[in-house]
Amino acid sequence: MDKTLHSLADAVSVIPDGATIMIGGFGGSGAPIELIHALIDCRPRNLTVINNNAGNGHIGIAAMIEQDMVAKMVCSFPRSKDPRAFTERYLAGKIELEIVPQGTLAERIRAGGAGIPAFYTPTSFGTELAEGKPVEKFEGRSYVQERWLKADFALVKAERGDTHGNLTYNKAGRNFGPLMCMAAKNTIVQVSELTQPGAIDPETVITPGIFVNGVIEVQNPAQEEVLNLAEAVYP
Amino acid sequence: MTQIDDIKLSNAQIAWRAAQDIDDGAYVNLGIGFPEMVARYQREGCQAIYHTENGILDFGAPPAPGEEDWDLINAGKKAVTLNPGASFFHHADSFAMVRGGHLDVAILGAYEVAETGDLANWSTGRGGVPAVGGAMDLVHGAKRVAVITDHLTKKGDPKLVSKCSLPLTGVGCVTRVYTSLAVVDIEDGHFVLREKLPAISFDDLQALTGATLHTTDTVGDLIVPEL
Numbered sequence: 001m002d003k004t005l006h007s008l009a010d011a012v013s014v015i016p017d018g019a020t021i022m023i024g025g026f027g028g029s030g031a032p033i034e035l036i037h038a039l040i041d042c043r044p045r046n047l048t049v050i051n052n053n054a055g056n057g058h059i060g061i062a063a064m065i066e067q068d069m070v071a072k073m074v075c076s077f078p079r080s081k082d083p084r085a086f087t088e089r090y091l092a093g094k095i096e097l098e099i100v101p102q103g104t105l106a107e108r109i110r111a112g113g114a115g116i117p118a119f120y121t122p123t124s125f126g127t128e129l130a131e132g133k134p135v136e137k138f139e140g141r142s143y144v145q146e147r148w149l150k151a152d153f154a155l156v157k158a159e160r161g162d163t164h165g166n167l168t169y170n171k172a173g174r175n176f177g178p179l180m181c182m183a184a185k186n187t188i189v190q191v192s193e194l195t196q197p198g199a200i201d202p203e204t205v206i207t208p209g210i211f212v213n214g215v216i217e218v219q220n221p222a223q224e225e226v227l228n229l230a231e232a233v234y235p
Numbered sequence: 236m237t238q239i240d241d242i243k244l245s246n247a248q249i250a251w252r253a254a255q256d257i258d259d260g261a262y263v264n265l266g267i268g269f270p271e272m273v274a275r276y277q278r279e280g281c282q283a284i285y286h287t288e289n290g291i292l293d294f295g296a297p298p299a300p301g302e303e304d305w306d307l308i309n310a311g312k313k314a315v316t317l318n319p320g321a322s323f324f325h326h327a328d329s330f331a332m333v334r335g336g337h338l339d340v341a342i343l344g345a346y347e348v349a350e351t352g353d354l355a356n357w358s359t360g361r362g363g364v365p366a367v368g369g370a371m372d373l374v375h376g377a378k379r380v381a382v383i384t385d386h387l388t389k390k391g392d393p394k395l396v397s398k399c400s401l402p403l404t405g406v407g408c409v410t411r412v413y414t415s416l417a418v419v420d421i422e423d424g425h426f427v428l429r430e431k432l433p434a435i436s437f438d439d440l441q442a443l444t445g446a447t448l449h450t451t452d453t454v455g456d457l458i459v460p461e462l
Contacts, residue, residue: 026289026326027312028305077368080312087364099365102288103330103372110327122334122375126353126406129371171323172290173306178325206325225305225312 002163005216008038011188015153020048022180024156028224030173032157032190036060037234046071054078054086058233060224076102106179108149113182118147154184161191165212166205181211190218242434243415248459249383251276253342253413257283261339267311270342270383288369290329293321334376341377345384347399350446352409352421355401374405386414386443393445425449430457
C-alpha cells in the first residue's frame with residue numbers, strides 16, 4: 001500500500017466543478033495553504049466549501065472566493081482581520097452562506113464520518129438557527145435535531161504522515177482535521193514530513209490511515225498568518 | 236441620580252470581580268475579547284485551567300513578540316503559550332467538553348440578558364454578515380454560565396431586561412451577571428441582587444435595570460481594587 005501523491009497538481013486535479021470540499025483549519029492554524037493554492041491553479045467552479053471561517057486576506061480560501069470558485073460557504077464564523085473577499089460577495093448576493101454553530105459544525109462532520117445521519121444537541125435551541133429543525137425533549141430538556149455533513153473531498157494539513165495515511169498534527173492545527181478526514185469520500189492530506197510505515201509510533205497516531213486517500217509531502221508549509229502579515233496575494 | 240460614569244467599574248474591574256469566583260483547579264472557558272481579561276486576575280494561590288474551543292486545555296500567557304507559533308493560538312486567533320500539563324484535541328472533543336457538562340465555568344459578554352437567563356450576544360439583528368462561532372455551544376453545558384458586561388448599553392439603555400429584543404444565543408442559560416454596577420444572580424426567572432456599588436442606591440440601580448431586582452438577605456457591597 002502506498003497513498004503517496006507525487007505533485008500538488010495531481011493531488012487536486014481530480015476535484016470537479018460543483019464539488020463539496022471540507023477544508024481543515026481554524027483561521028490560519030491547520031490551513032492547508034499549498035493544497036488550496038494548487039486547487040486555485042485548477043480553478044474548478046461552483047464549489048461548496050466547508051470550513052470554520054470564510055477566508056482572510058487574499059490567500060487561501062479568501063483567494064478561492066476572489067477567483068469566484070465558491071458558490072456556497074458552510075461555516076461558523078465568516079469574519080477575520082480582512083474578510084473582504086467573502087463579505088463583498090455575500091452582501092452582493094453572489095455567494096450563499098450556511099451559518100452553523102462551531103460545535104454543531106464539528107459534530108455534524110464527525111457524524112458524517114461516523115455514519116450517524118442525525119443527532120440532538122442543546123446548541124441553538126430557541127434561537128433563529130434552530131428554525132425549521134425538529135426539537136425533542138430528553139430528561140426534561142429541549143434539544144435540536146442536526147443532520148450529518150459529508151463531502152466529496154477533504155483538504156487537510158497534518159504534521160507527519162506515513163505512506164499508509166496515518167497522521168499526526170501540529171498543536172492546535174489539529175482542530176477540524178481528524179473529523180474532516182473521516183467525512184469525505186476522498187481525503188487529500190499535505191504533511192510536513194512523509195515517512196515509511198512504522199516510523200510513527202502507533203500510540204501517537206491521531207488519524208488512522210483508513211480515513212485518508214492520498215498524502216503529499218509539503219516541507220516547511222506556509223502559515224496563513226505569516227503570509228497575511230507580509231500582505232501576500234494569490235495567485 | 237449619581238453620575239454613573241463617575242462611579243461605574245472599568246472592564247478590568249468587572250473582570251477582576253468575576254475572577255474572584257473562580258476556584259482553584261476549575262476548568263474555565265473565557266469568551267473572545269473582554270472576558271479574556273478575567274485570566275489576568277486569578278486569586279492568589281488559585282490556578283484555573285483555561286479551555287480554548289479551537290483545541291487546547293491549559294494554555295498560558297501570550298508569547299514574546301517574534302516568538303509566535305501560528306498553530307498555537309486561542310479562539311480569538313491570538314498566539315498563546317502552553318502551561319505544563321497542557322493538551323491538544325480535535326474540535327469534536329473540544330465541544331464535547333463544552334456540551335457534555337465538563338467545564339466548570341464559561342464567562343461571556345452580552346448585548347442583553349433577560350431575567351429568565353436568556354442571553355443575546357451574537358447578532359445585533361441589523362443585517363450584515365452573521366457570525367456565531369462557538370457562542371451558542373458555550374452557553375450550554377458549563378456548570379456556571381456567567382456574563383460580564385457594562386450595566387447599560389452605549390446609548391444608556393438597560394442590558395438587564397425582562398425579555399431580550401435581539402436574536403438569542405441561548406434560552407435560560409445564564410446563572411450570574413457581573414456588571415459595572417452590581418453582581419446579579421438569575422434564579423427561577425428572577426434577577427436577584429447580590430452585590431452593588433456602595434455609591435449607588437438600590438432605587439437608582441433599579442431604575443437602570445429593565446426588570447425587577449429581587450433581594451434575599453442583605454445585599455453586599457461590590458468593592459473592587461483600583462486596577
